[in-house]
Amino acid sequence: MIILGISAFYHDSAACLVQDGKILSAAQEERFTRKKHDFAFPSNAIRFCLEDNNLTASDLDFVVFYDKPFIKFERILETYLAYAPVGIQSFIKAIPLWIKQKLWMKELIKKELGYDGKILFTEHHESHAASAFFPSPFQEAAFLTLDGVGEWATAGFGTGKDNQIRIQAEIHFPHSLGLLYSAFTYYTGFKVNSGEYKVMGLAPYGEPKYKDLILSELMDLKDDGSFRMNMKYFNYCAGLTMTNKRFERLFGGPPRKPESRLTQREMDLARSVQEVTEEVMMRMARHVHRETGQRNLCLAGGVALNCVGNGRILREGPFDNIWIQPAAGDAGGALGAALFVWYQYLENERTCDNKKDFQQGSYLGPKFENGVIEKYLDQNRMVYTFVSDEEIPDRISDLIADEKVIGWFQG
Structure with missing residues (x-):
């Protein structure tokens, strides 16, 4: 049984090929196009996965896409309607691409691959959860997924056991830890969905001067790690920027101009949002442990690329072991979707030794001898x-x- 997983059209498009539960090949489209975080349909990555294993599209039993476009489109329309007439510029820019391309995923896949077989769709956070649990070394574990946004979910937790995952609770858009971090990425002058690692790297050079302000004004954080964001400071629901004028007044000035000189202010902002992020991650991890009673934790989603936060969960958290999907962002969604079909949809057996994972060191892309x-x-x-x-x-x-x-x- 050969399954092709695909992620595309947000950022980090990728493809993954799974045969009888084994990951054969996986690659991001950016590796072939040389466009960082390329979000285009991953034609080159798909071609590599097939050619690397001497296969063609006719050999595929299933193709699976990593989220559900119609549910995501529902969220986008509801959000624009809620903020109308504000956001008309963003609406005009976004909707044509949805109408012309993104909603017609089945037709696009058939056309691009020359494929007439079965096409499936997993939910975005199902794909993240599957990418976290199924390749892990654990027969049973809790999972925690954190990112910007999928269809509606921005975070979720649950349990994986044998060949099944079950999501127990979610946080929904617009309340998002990933989008909070991206807002500060934008405000400190870096590119959203690309420069977040720079904010994390900048944080040690600053002081958490704005941490209390973030927790008092921008978000209402609960003991269990759940939260609501004060949307009057943000523009990402319907605008073309992440933050607005109120945000600028709150933090004492406009966003840093990209590529301009970094000042102590940006370092302090980075340290502040990093510490808030770590606090949210720690509270969530403790809550997941209380709710599931599991000894092992699996992590995925773009926020799980925050290795400083992950390190705190490992050192200070209640779990004995943690396992993090190396391609924790949307690229890993292709892998998760394919494994979800093999294990959960097709109900194939999964056996682990609680020691060795199934990721094969992530050496899954093109090789150059x-x-x-x-x-x-x-x-x-x-x-x-x-x-x-x-x-x-x-x-x-x-x-x-x-x-x-x-x-x-x-x-």
């Missing part, structure tokens, strides 16, 4: 020096000692 690299360099008449594997450690350590910058490509 020495001969391939050398052929490319020769064809393009590039100057190079061949260094044997035995020579590399000494050569690299000498360069580092000389304070040189190393660019490393391997695999």
Whole structure:
């Protein structure tokens, strides 16, 4: 049984091929197009997955998409209607793409793949949960998914056991930890859905001067980690920006201009939202432990890429073990959707040893051996020096000692 999972049209489009429960290949579209976080339909990634395993679309038993476009479209329409006439510019920009392309996912898949078989759809946070639990080493575990937004859900938790996952509770849009973090990503001058890791990296250089202000004005955080956001400060529901003028007045000025000089203010803002994020993650983890009674926790969703927050859950949280989907963002949704079909939809057996996961080190994409690299360099008449594997450690350590910058490509 061969299953192709697809994620597309938000960010980090990807494809994943699963055969009888084993992950054969997986890749993000950006690796082929050289467009960071490419959100286009992953034609190149799909082609790689099939060709890498000597397969064609006719060999596929199922194709599964990682969320449900019609439910997501319902959320978008309801949100625009709730804020109308505010948001007309955003509406005009967004809706044509939905009408022309995003709603016709079955037809698009059939056309792009030349495929006439069965096409399935999982919910967005089901895909995240499946990507967290099914490749994990645990026969039974709790899971926690956190991101910007799927169809309606922005966070969820539940339990996985054997070949089934069950979502027990969710937080819904517009209340979103991921979108809160993205709002500060935008406000500190970085690109949304791309520069969040820069905010996390900037945080240690600042002080949490605005933490109390965030918790008192921007969100109402409960003991169990659930929260509601004060939407009067945000613009992402119907606007073209993440924050508004009230947000700017609250934090004392306009957003930083991209690529301009970073100041202590941005460092303090980063530290503040990072500490708030960690606090929410810790409260949620404790609540999930109380509700499920599980010893193991699996994490996925874009917020699960916040390794500082994950580290706190590992060190200070109530769980004995945690396992994090390496492709925790939307790219991993392709993998999760495919595994969901194999285990939960088709009810195939799943057996774990609670030690070794099924992710295969995430070495699932294109490989480039020495001969391939050398052929490319020769064809393009590039100057190079061949260094044997035995020579590399000494050569690299000498360069580092000389304070040189190393660019490393391997695999």
